[in-house]
Every structure is written in structure tokens, then in C-alpha cells.
Amino acid sequence: MTVAPPDTSTKYDLDFAKWVYENIEGGDKLALCMQCGVCSGSCPIGVQMDYGPRKLFMMIRAGMKEEVMTSSTQWNCTSCYRCVVRCPRSVPVTYILQDLAAKSAELGYAQKTNENVNFARSFWWSAKTFGRTDERLVTALYYFSFGLKEGYQRGLANLKIALNFVKRGRMHIGLPHRIKGRRQLKAILAKAEEIAKREGLH
Amino acid sequence: MTDNTTDKKKFTYYPGCSSQGSARHLDESLRAIAPELGIELDELEDWNCCGASVGHIGGGQLPNVALTGRNLAHAQRQGRQDVVTGCAACYLNTHGGNEKIKADVNLRRKVNDALAAGDLSYDEDLRVRHMCEVIVNEVGVDKVKERVTKPLTGLKVAGYVGCQTVRPFANTDAGGEYDTYDDPAFLDDFTEALGAEPVPFQHKTACCGGSVAVMSPDRTLHLVKNILEEAKQAGADVISTPCPLCQTNVEMYQEQINEKFGTDYNIPVVFYSQLMAVAFGLDAKKDAALHRNTIAPEKLEELATGRGEAKPRGAEPASPAAIGRD
Ligand code: SF4
Numbered sequence A: 001m002t003v004a005p006p007d008t009s010t011k012y013d014l015d016f017a018k019w020v021y022e023n024i025e026g027g028d029k030l031a032l033c034m035q036c037g038v039c040s041g042s043c044p045i046g047v048q049m050d051y052g053p054r055k056l057f058m059m060i061r062a063g064m065k066e067e068v069m070t071s072s073t074q075w076n077c078t079s080c081y082r083c084v085v086r087c088p089r090s091v092p093v094t095y096i097l098q099d100l101a102a103k104s105a106e107l108g109y110a111q112k113t114n115e116n117v118n119f120a121r122s123f124w125w126s127a128k129t130f131g132r133t134d135e136r137l138v139t140a141l142y143y144f145s146f147g148l149k150e151g152y153q154r155g156l157a158n159l160k161i162a163l164n165f166v167k168r169g170r171m172h173i174g175l176p177h178r179i180k181g182r183r184q185l186k187a188i189l190a191k192a193e194e195i196a197k198r199e200g201l202h
Numbered sequence B: 001m002t003d004n005t006t007d008k009k010k011f012t013y014y015p016g017c018s019s020q021g022s023a024r025h026l027d028e029s030l031r032a033i034a035p036e037l038g039i040e041l042d043e044l045e046d047w048n049c050c051g052a053s054v055g056h057i058g059g060g061q062l063p064n065v066a067l068t069g070r071n072l073a074h075a076q077r078q079g080r081q082d083v084v085t086g087c088a089a090c091y092l093n094t095h096g097g098n099e100k101i102k103a104d105v106n107l108r109r110k111v112n113d114a115l116a117a118g119d120l121s122y123d124e125d126l127r128v129r130h131m132c133e134v135i136v137n138e139v140g141v142d143k144v145k146e147r148v149t150k151p152l153t154g155l156k157v158a159g160y161v162g163c164q165t166v167r168p169f170a171n172t173d174a175g176g177e178y179d180t181y182d183d184p185a186f187l188d189d190f191t192e193a194l195g196a197e198p199v200p201f202q203h204k205t206a207c208c209g210g211s212v213a214v215m216s217p218d219r220t221l222h223l224v225k226n227i228l229e230e231a232k233q234a235g236a237d238v239i240s241t242p243c244p245l246c247q248t249n250v251e252m253y254q255e256q257i258n259e260k261f262g263t264d265y266n267i268p269v270v271f272y273s274q275l276m277a278v279a280f281g282l283d284a285k286k287d288a289a290l291h292r293n294t295i296a297p298e299k300l301e302e303l304a305t306g307r308g309e310a311k312p313r314g315a316e317p318a319s320p321a322a323i324g325r326d
């Protein structure tokens, strides 16, 4: 099942489409895309993407691996699922973009300053360590993932919101909320990682 | 599939992480209205995070599904009753993950191999449901209406459903086929049942930016602005939503939007369950949790504490008939 990651030495990689079909969740459905553009036309944030989903899918077929893997498309997707419910060919657009994001992070295509990746890593740290998302710690860790200076700046910009939330009891002071089965969860996640490395998702 | 040991329908309740933080008022108001609607919420033992919309990037696809696997394994230990959650992201991940596991033996094997490392397993075919779907399909909007003791007369409500409460599962078989994903009616139906007035609202299922709005507001503030602008034009006193992230995003960024776009929005954003708690004559603070909104829903607070006659509690015992469709 596991195919080698796409070769990065050539600009056009004719095996790239095949790699996507076989390794990206929902990628096998990409062949059904008829380039109608309903997805891009439905997308609330399409104008902020390097390419809308329709174009990105064409680029996958064309083997434009570098452009696809470094595209902002998968990072600006908000997971609103409008494209998924509207696609006349039942292409699972959102799922494909989500996995392209995961794979481009995993394979090192995402930059150090990629907000989504830094946010996702902060988030996962909390989920994995405590079994719960501690919104305070995730946000703080995320802000400071850009360095001390930017961390303070981002914190300052949102300080008023944070204080308001504390006042309303929507941001607690004190230890993080934690599950009891933290060791159990850790063991489960470690095992899942191991299986994923060996066999992939499906 | 359901244990009907009491006159209430029992569910395993998955509150989700936001219930202990930004969306405490959703959790508090849901727990308050549930018994009024004939729903018993039995909290999922030691529940963990669902992975939200970034878990697959931070942890990888399979570990992310394993989060859902652990929750389902715990739910199975608690009984075969349906699992219910009020959170859109928890629903998306847990319902979506559950359906994938049920449909894909290979995936179930992998999830169970991982769960075995924690002495757990998931072999049942449980059903994971959204609270709004349960209210529509199990309780019925007419039963919601019957329970109202303090109609929210004169309150204009913009019903903002958002994305993941209805997409992509609302009109699927497994999702209970409770509404459409483009133009759902349930939220306005709730508003009407409570005696309030739903205003026409095109941005009903527009996107607030989701987690992208949290990580980089600059990319998505215009989306929230569009939502606020229409609510303002429509003369809404409050925006009502079922989604924790929608509530937070649309509420907390109003000041930054005003700064950026030179606007003057100050529109309260509440959960539908807070509206219900008030209309059911429950406590404005303890049950409706109105004190948790950073933009005070003043008109709603007035209705909660001032006008309207709350019938004495116990005068109208929850009838067994309030459960399920007759
Ligand atoms: S809506 Fe579907 S078929 Fe049309 S371009 Fe998008 S993915 Fe392709």
C-alpha cells in the first residue's frame, strides 16, 4: 500500500497523480472530478487560496507536485464542507485537502512559519498530554511558536478577549483539565502512530 | 438500541473540550434544558478531545481516529444507548469517525489494535448524534413549544447555523436526515417555538472561519463581518447558534472587526439552548448562563428576569409523551 513519497527532483512529476490517488484520503475519487468548478465557486475563502480546489485538482493530474504541496489551498480551507455536499461527482474535496495538508506537513513542504502547522502542533500537544484541549495553553504555545517577540505581539493583540473570557469564566485559571486515563491514551496514540507508519490509514 | 428504564430517554453525553472553556454556556444550558425535554444526559466517562479540525495535521490521521476510538470504547462500556453531543466539531469527528469505523473492517481492526494498548475495544455499532437532531427527531419542535412558559415575545433572532452542525451529515441516513445542509429550517423553528421572531438570514450556513479564524483572524475577519452585517441589517436583537466555535468567533471578534472595517457592531451571540432555558422559565444565570456572554444579550436578560410569568415548577410535570414522536 505504501508508495514512496513523490520524487522532488523534477518539476513535473508524472507519478504524482498516482501517488495522490493511492495515498491521500479520498484521493481515489479524484479521477471523478469533471472540473466543473462548483467547489471553488462555493468556497467561502477561495479568493484567499493560491488556487481553488478545482484548479488544484487539475494541477495534481498535471503532476505539478511542488506547487500543489506548497500551495496555501489546503491551509486556508476552513472545513466548511460546502464543496463536499455540492460536488456533483461526490468528490470528497474537504477530506482530500485535509489529508494534503497533513501530508505536506509530514513530508516537510510546510514552512516553519506556517500558522496552521504550528497551531495543529500546539493543539495536538494538549490533546496528547492532557487528553483535552486547553484553549489557553494551545493559544499561548501557538503564539510563541513564532518566537518571543511575535508571541508577545499576538498575545497583546488578543489580550482583551482573553481577559473578557476569564471574567466570564470561559477561560479558567489554574491547572489544565485532564483526563484520568492519560497513560492509557498515550499508549493508544503511540500504538496508532506505529500502525499508521506500517500500514497507513486504510 | 435504547434503554428506556425511566420516562426519560437516556443518552451518553459527550460535552467536548469547549464545554470546560469557551463554550461553558452551551454545556450549562444543555444540561438545564435536557430534562425539560425528556432527555437524560449520562456524561461519557473520562472523555477525551475529538481532534477538532486540526488533529489529523498535528497527530496524523490514524491517531486522530484513535481519539474517537477511545471515546467510543468508553461509550460502549456505558451501554448501547446513543451518544449525543452539542458541539459541531465533536459531532463531525465522532459521528464521522464512528461511521468510518463501522463501514471499514480494516480501519476498525487498526483502531482496535491501537485501543488494545489501553485495554479497550470498540465492537459495538453505536450511534453518535447531534443534540439539534435529537431535539428535532426525538423530542419534536411541538414539544419544545409546549414547554414554553415565558415566550420570548418581540425578540428578533438571526438563526446562524454555521457549517458542521449540518454539513456534511444533516441529510444523510446516519445523520438522522433532520434537515438540509444549505437551507436548514430547524434553528428558525426553535426560535419560533420559543415565541421569538426569526429574521430572514441568508448567512444561515455561511462559514465563520472555524479554526482558521482562531489561528489567524486576519484571514477570516471579513467572513464574520458579513454575518454581522446581515444580522444588523435584519434588525436582529441576538444571533442564535448551535456551534461553540461560531458563537466564540462571531462574538469575540466584533471589536477587532469594528477597528479594521470602521463598523460599530455590538450584537449578542447566544446558543439556541440559552434561548430555550429562558423561554422554559429556568434560571437566567444557573441554567441559561447568560452571564457568560461577553456581549450582554440585554433584551433576553430582560425577558428572563422581568416580563413573563414563570409557571411554578412542578405544575407541569414532564410527561412521558414528551419523548419520541407520537
Ligand atoms: S465540484 Fe467536484 S467535480 Fe466539480 S470541480 Fe470540484 S471536485 Fe471537480
Ligand code: SF4
Pocket (backbone or CB within 6 Å): A039, A042, A043, A044, A045, A046, A053, A076, A077, A078, A079, A080, A081, A082, A083, A084, A093, A094, A097
Ligand atoms: S471545505 Fe474548504 S475547500 Fe471546501 S468550500 Fe469549505 S473552505 Fe472551501
